Amino acid sequence: MTKKRSEPVQRKPRIDAQRNRERILEVAKAEFTRLGAEASLDEIAKRAGVGAGTLYRHFPARDDLIEAVYRSEVEKLAAAERRFAETMSPMEALRAWMLLFVDHIAAKQIIAPALNSVVGGASKLFEGSRGLVLGAIDGLVKRAIKSGEMRNDLEPFDLLRALIGVSHVASGPDWQRSARRLVDILIAGSRTNK
Amino acid sequence: MTKKRSEPVQRKPRIDAQRNRERILEVAKAEFTRLGAEASLDEIAKRAGVGAGTLYRHFPARDDLIEAVYRSEVEKLAAAERRFAETMSPMEALRAWMLLFVDHIAAKQIIAPALNSVVGGASKLFEGSRGLVLGAIDGLVKRAIKSGEMRNDLEPFDLLRALIGVSHVASGPDWQRSARRLVDILIAGSRTNK
Amino acid sequence: MTKKRSEPVQRKPRIDAQRNRERILEVAKAEFTRLGAEASLDEIAKRAGVGAGTLYRHFPARDDLIEAVYRSEVEKLAAAERRFAETMSPMEALRAWMLLFVDHIAAKQIIAPALNSVVGGASKLFEGSRGLVLGAIDGLVKRAIKSGEMRNDLEPFDLLRALIGVSHVASGPDWQRSARRLVDILIAGSRTNK
Amino acid sequence: MTKKRSEPVQRKPRIDAQRNRERILEVAKAEFTRLGAEASLDEIAKRAGVGAGTLYRHFPARDDLIEAVYRSEVEKLAAAERRFAETMSPMEALRAWMLLFVDHIAAKQIIAPALNSVVGGASKLFEGSRGLVLGAIDGLVKRAIKSGEMRNDLEPFDLLRALIGVSHVASGPDWQRSARRLVDILIAGSRTNK
DNA sequence: CATGAATGAGCCTTCATTCAT
DNA sequence: GATGAATGAAGGCTCATTCAT
Missing domain, CATH: 1.10.10.60 (Homeodomain-like)
Known part of the structure; x- marks a missing residue:
């Protein structure tokens, strides 16, 4: 001007x-x-x-910035879900995605709280992108249940909560391997009791 | 005045x-x-x-206050462990304690981070009381393994991390039941594949 | 608002x-x-x-402010030294500058302590400008010694210290005249015993 | 009670x-x-x-404490004056006392400001003990003037001010010797021009 | 007389947010 | 559109002083 x-x-x-x-x-x-x-x-x-x-x-506003950062991460996760679903078995895809989630999201301290409110459904912000994560986990879980390998009483939400929780713990020298073990426990706990 | x-x-x-x-x-x-x-x-x-x-x-200092709050909570958990171990079966005791942990500690935002650093071993403060939580979970897990009901490749630390994670998620209308389901998944994932 | x-x-x-x-x-x-x-x-x-x-x-930082105030004063002194040296006899110039110093710097409680540490060489701040005052008094004294009117065993530093001391005393109804008398005593004590 | x-x-x-x-x-x-x-x-x-x-x-009040500390120091000075006056020549006594003053009072950061207000006559506190110092320096100076060795236009007050100033400067590795040189300059400046 | 807990004013400092250029 | 100066509300912390025991 x-x-x-x-x-x-x-x-x-x-x-x-x-x-x-x-x-x-x-x-x-x-x-x-x-x-x-x-x-x-x-x-x-x-x-x-x-x-x-x-x-x-x-x-x-601060939240606008947080959301923008958050959304760009979430989009990567959603893309991965589509990729995994096409190339892996249901349980494998689920496990791979869970690991990616933890790896990717962990240590990013806003993400976990942000997702938290997504899950809680409490916050106004993130409204827009919540569908992306929810859709991803939902798709993976449903596919795994349909395949018969996963308990059908499992709430996709719960798994997401657990993942978020695990992501929170991202610190300490050994957290990566610990997270991996935790994912495996979650998977094991989710399988049908053949 | x-x-x-x-x-x-x-x-x-x-x-x-x-x-x-x-x-x-x-x-x-x-x-x-x-x-x-x-x-x-x-x-x-x-x-x-x-x-x-x-x-x-x-x-x-702020940390002195945090620690005092934290310690009073932790002591309750340690006491519960002793009580449960005396009156319940190993897996029951473990489950009960995990639920208590989540119920009790959850929503208390300092506690989770505090415990986090306990697990991470990073922080100087909490040095004193870290043993309390660690001891509790350790005792419970070891007892469950000895009884043959729990996988023996399970790191007590991992379970603690998972619990802390779950505790982080404490919010939303339904979190209590969700947490309960998560604990059950963790328990299920921890059992020996009979 | x-x-x-x-x-x-x-x-x-x-x-x-x-x-x-x-x-x-x-x-x-x-x-x-x-x-x-x-x-x-x-x-x-x-x-x-x-x-x-x-x-x-x-x-x-507080020191940044102190230094800024201090420096602006010190620059005036340095300028005066150049002016006096050009237009007065050595002893006159020295006396005039000393009086200016006292007049100008006195009652400014930061200046004296600040200069103090300049003389003591202790403080990191003021590093930059210490040369200015030191240079001024040094020039004046050397010139006076060279002219033969001043004892050649006189440390310019000492005179500066004395001035700073006198400046400290700046208060009370009569301090200006008292300071003037003190400067004259210092001058008298500095002359060669013809 | x-x-x-x-x-x-x-x-x-x-x-x-x-x-x-x-x-x-x-x-x-x-x-x-x-x-x-x-x-x-x-x-x-x-x-x-x-x-x-x-x-x-x-x-x-804080001032009561300051004054008490101050007075105990001042009393030592007054005592010294009596001692010196009895055992030394006028100029020697003066010089000795000045050195003692600097040695003794210097580095004691309250004393100088306290004396400052004594000289300035401004402050209500110290009223009580101001006479002690003033009396000491007065006695010494008068005696030296009477002996003919000292200029008779010298205000005892001025000398006290100068001493206080010098005391302020107490710091730096070399201040003791510098203070000594300054005292000598003051003495030299105070002598009668034979 | 002594004690030391309590008070609260006051200082320093940071930071989100606004706004003139 | 960009810049960065200005603002002012918090918040952390210290300390002189009072006062109940």
């Missing part, structure tokens, strides 16, 4: 905005991972190399 | 110190439950009806 | 940053003078008509 | 009170020396092994 107001120049168009948005998201993910959902927005803006105002233009 | 507006007059004897300490602990537990470990200490003091300085006299 | 109640409206341009900075410095100098280096930063901010945060943006 | 109110027991009489008072004074001097006049009274009480209330009983 401070430009000579006659030329319709348009030098720095959307590209810049888009680039900023992405940089912010990237940094935000890292910061939320490091410090949890309370990470300083000022710090995020600074690390992303933008002014505080710019961050606020893109994400008017 | 602006006193808590409900009590008549109240002396201020030495017993008050103890009473204050307890009131602070009580309020702190509630606040930590509501808001997590970041709850405002000033607010806690206010709700407990004491000056900020009084809180600091009793608990010079 | 509660604005300083005297100014009409005032834009809030970028120039304001500079203006704020200066206002803060001004107030800080006055407050440090009144109360010493422990003056309340909150109070300084309030008197300068800015929010606490603004003060902290400009001077992240 | 909470004792059985019939026996006139009197087990812990003045001795204790006196001992406490002295211990407090001792500790206070050390603390004031370490931290200046802002030292924590709580800390002083603690180090003296008494309750905060006890300190307040003996010294109702």
Whole structure:
């Protein structure tokens, strides 16, 4: 606006905005991972190399930023579900997805709380993307039940809760292997008693 | 000078110190439950009806307060373990304790993180009481393995991690029943494949 | 929102940053003078008509503010030394500068302690500007010695120390004249015994 | 008062009170020396092994404590003056006393400010003991003037101010020798121009 | 007389959010 | 659209002083 107001120049168009948005998201993910959902927005803006105002233009409220970070992760999970369902046996696919979930989501301190409220159904935010995760686990579980390998009294939700719980524990030197063992216990506990 | 507006007059004897300490602990537990470990200490003091300085006299650092709250909970769990082990069958005792754990510890947002670091072994605080929880779960699991009902490849730690995870999820209208189902899945997954 | 109640409206341009900075410095100098280096930063901010945060943006640590105040004073002294050296005889210049030092620096309670640590060489802050004062007194003394009017066993440092001491005493109804007499004693004590 | 109110027991009489008072004074001097006049009274009480209330009983206000510390020092100086005056020549006595002053008073951060206000005549406290120092320096200077060795236009006050100033500078590795040189300059500047 | 618990004002500091440029 | 300065509300913590026992 401070430009000579006659030329319709348009030098720095959307590209810049888009680039900023992405940089912010990237940094935000890292910061939320490091410090949890309370990470300083000022710090995020600074690390992303933008002014505080710019961050606020893109994400008017803290939750908007959290959700954006969260959604990008969730989309990866949903995609994986489709991939696994096509290429693996039902129980294998379930197990693989559960492991991916833990691996991927764990240590990302916002994600677990965010998912938490998804499961709880409490929060307004995340409304949009909750379907993605729920759909994924639901599909996997239903397929496994249909195949007869899994108890039919199992609530997909419960499994999701358990996974979220396990993800919370992501810390300590050995947590990766521990998580793996836990997934296996969950799987074992979910099988039909042949 | 602006006193808590409900009590008549109240002396201020030495017993008050103890009473204050307890009131602070009580309020702190509630606040930590509501808001997590970041709850405002000033607010806690206010709700407990004491000056900020009084809180600091009793608990010079935030961690001291957290630990005190945490320890009082943990002691209840350890006591329960002894009770259960005496009066129930191994698997029953384990299940009962797990349920108690979830019921009791859940929704208390400091506890889970605190236990987390116990499991992770990372934190200096809680050093003192970590043995209590670890001992409890360890005893229960070992007894169940010895009885032949439980897989002998099970790491007590893993179960604790799973419980902590489940506890994290404490929210939503149905979480109590969900937690119960999860515990049963964990138990089922832990049994020997007869 | 509660604005300083005297100014009409005032834009809030970028120039304001500079203006704020200066206002803060001004107030800080006055407050440090009144109360010493422990003056309340909150109070300084309030008197300068800015929010606490603004003060902290400009001077992240108390020492940054102290140093800024200190440096602006010291620069005036260094400038005066150059002026005096050009226009006066050696002993006159020295005396004039000493009087200026006392007049100028005195009653400014941060300055004296700050200079103190300059002389002591102890403090990290002020590192930058210590050269200025040291250089000034050094130049004046060396010139006076060279002229033969001053004892050649005189440590410029000592004179500086004495001046700082005298500056400390700045209070009481008669201190200005007293300081003047002291400077003269110091000068007299520094002359060669013809 | 909470004792059985019939026996006139009197087990812990003045001795204790006196001992406490002295211990407090001792500790206070050390603390004031370490931290200046802002030292924590709580800390002083603690180090003296008494309750905060006890300190307040003996010294109702901070200034009362400061003055008490101050006075005990000042009395030593006054005593020294009498001693020196009897055993030394006028100028020697003056010089010795000045050195003692610097040695003794220096590094005791309350003393200098306290004396400061004595000289300034501003403060109500210290009223009582100001005469002691003033008397000492006055006596020494007058005697030296009378002997013809000292300029008769010298204000004893001025010398005191200078000494206080020099005392302020007490820090840095070399301050003792520097202070000594300064005293000599002052003496030199005070002599009659033979 | 001594004790030490309690109080609460006051200071420092951080940070989300707004807004003029 | 971007920038970054300004704001002000919290919150943490300390400490002088009072007061019940």
